[in-house]
């Protein structure tokens with residue numbers, strides 16, 4: 563069985579980036595979305611990059627980004643993937659992948675089984691799907707709100723490209739989420755925070771341990 567991939571999302575400081583790496587995270591997420599308490603600018607990303615070893619992936623999280631915005635982030639040379647967390651169409655996902663030459667992930671907002679079925683449209687366009695909970699209507703953010711969906715919706719669903727599970731994961735439920743879904747990758751943000759946008763070193767450590775019990 564291959565190793566579980568763990569993405570700690572919404573990082574912004576050297577201390578918490580270091581903690582995620584030490585805890586065994588395989589992927590680090592950096593949110594570039596002005597309304598988010600986790601927003602990082604391209605300059606912050608550039609400054610954090612040197613402390614991240616090459617084997618750890620760095621993923622920018624964006625919501626319906628313009629090409630100009632993408633160009634600025636990709637030019638930092640700090641990234642290994644782009645995660646699109648808005649209403650980007652399969653055509654837009656494919657165009658971004660072709661233009662910027664990085665793997666592109668598509669977040670799929672899930673409330674019902676139909677949302678999961680609709681994700682099939684991204685096969686061939688996205689390099690990875692991230693099944694995340696749909697945030698409430700009118701919410702300020704499309705992710706990072708600690709909302710979970712019914713994990714049993716993923717049971718028995720054939721998914722033809724790499725994928726991950728996200729939304730409302732935390733120290734107390736991550737093992738159960740993996741058991742129910744068989745997710746090869748998990749992603750967490752608010753579940754390892756002490757306040758919105760403030761990552762907790764202790765919670766990052768505990769989460770990674772809970773996800774990979776010996």
Ligand SMILES: O=C(O)c1ccccc1NCC(=O)[C@H](O)[C@H](O)COP(=O)(O)O
Pocket residue numbers: 571572591593595598599600623624625647694703704705706707708709728729730731749750751752753
């Ligand atoms: O985290 C944010 O602030 C954010 C803002 C805009 C778009 C996406 C965002 N986060 C996406 C993520 O990948 C989160 O890790 C994911 O939604 C899970 O969050 P949580 O339920 O808090 O663990």
